[in-house]
Amino acid sequence: MVSKLHFLGTSCMVPTKERNHLSVAFEHEGSMFLFDCGEATQNQIKAMKLPIGKIKKIFISHWHGDHCIGLIGLMLTLSNTEGVDKFEVHGPVGSKTFVDHMLKCTVTQKRVPVEVFEHNPEEGELLPIIDNAKFTISCARLNHSTPCIGFRFDEKDVYNIDKEKAQAFGLEQSPMLARAKMGMAIEHEGRTIQPEEITYLKKGMSLALVFDTRPCVGADLLAKEVDHLVMEATFSYEKHAHKAEEYDHMSAKETAEVAQANGVKHLIITHFSQRYKDVKELEQEARDTFENTTSTYDLMTLKLK
Numbered sequence: 001m002v003s004k005l006h007f008l009g010t011s012c013m014v015p016t017k018e019r020n021h022l023s024v025a026f027e028h029e030g031s032m033f034l035f036d037c038g039e040a041t042q043n044q045i046k047a048m049k050l051p052i053g054k055i056k057k058i059f060i061s062h063w064h065g066d067h068c069i070g071l072i073g074l075m076l077t078l079s080n081t082e083g084v085d086k087f088e089v090h091g092p093v094g095s096k097t098f099v100d101h102m103l104k105c106t107v108t109q110k111r112v113p114v115e116v117f118e119h120n121p122e123e124g125e126l127l128p129i130i131d132n133a134k135f136t137i138s139c140a141r142l143n144h145s146t147p148c149i150g151f152r153f154d155e156k157d158v159y160n161i162d163k164e165k166a167q168a169f170g171l172e173q174s175p176m177l178a179r180a181k182m183g184m185a186i187e188h189e190g191r192t193i194q195p196e197e198i199t200y201l202k203k204g205m206s207l208a209l210v211f212d213t214r215p216c217v218g219a220d221l222l223a224k225e226v227d228h229l230v231m232e233a234t235f236s237y238e239k240h241a242h243k244a245e246e247y248d249h250m251s252a253k254e255t256a257e258v259a260q261a262n263g264v265k266h267l268i269i270t271h272f273s274q275r276y277k278d279v280k281e282l283e284q285e286a287r288d289t290f291e292n293t294t295s296t297y298d299l300m301t302l303k304l305k
């Protein structure tokens, strides 16, 4: 099944007519994971006709307003959406207090339970926070002006049946093939067939989402050899390198250097300052260092391979 990224908002602190506060929805095998939730994210979800009730896990990188203000409205809507009986919020230390404040700032009649998970990885640690048979989601500490974490999604490798090879053994319809997919040998017509004789390894897809930060060891850990790195590129290095440093953000050139240094396959840049009317200049700046770069715009969907 194809995984997709939906870019709900691509702006940093001050949204524009064209760019909403930051939020990215990640669609994977029927699930919808939301990464950050700037103002009016739910309106963008509606505009993209995404199934809002499928959002059961929300990841917040940090509690600066442009990454979380929309959570108040989204939580209200989720509480009034059929099929949603609870949901989770994952974020850095302090998340329980922030969610609690949000829940207390309005009078709400119907509220489904929200479970908040605070994650506090050590510097230089890639901390697994969700691990199941299909994928792992990990987080790492970033270098920003408030506690901030980035996230990494690693799909597990799977063994698929090589139909031609299975056919050669007369096994194309056998229920025993399920054993081979699990890496077990099969007894068939008096001989033992090893799983590698009829399967091939399908590498799992990897994705990192690294928002507000300066270059740091955490960003490197998250980006290490991923297929797709979604990362902030707030400023142009050429024009505003000093601002990137002053506000604890990245310039497009620095973001491209992270991708280059960590063997990333595809870089996707977002979280742009309102001062750039056309972000192609940021994309070009990144491409000068890392060719396979895509810049994002609101309501854009990207299929991941």
Ligand SMILES: [Zn+2]
Pocket (backbone or CB within 6 Å): 012, 013, 064, 066, 067, 212, 271
């Ligand atoms: Zn931001």
Ligand SMILES: [Zn+2]
Pocket (backbone or CB within 6 Å): 062, 064, 144, 212
């Ligand atoms: Zn921030």
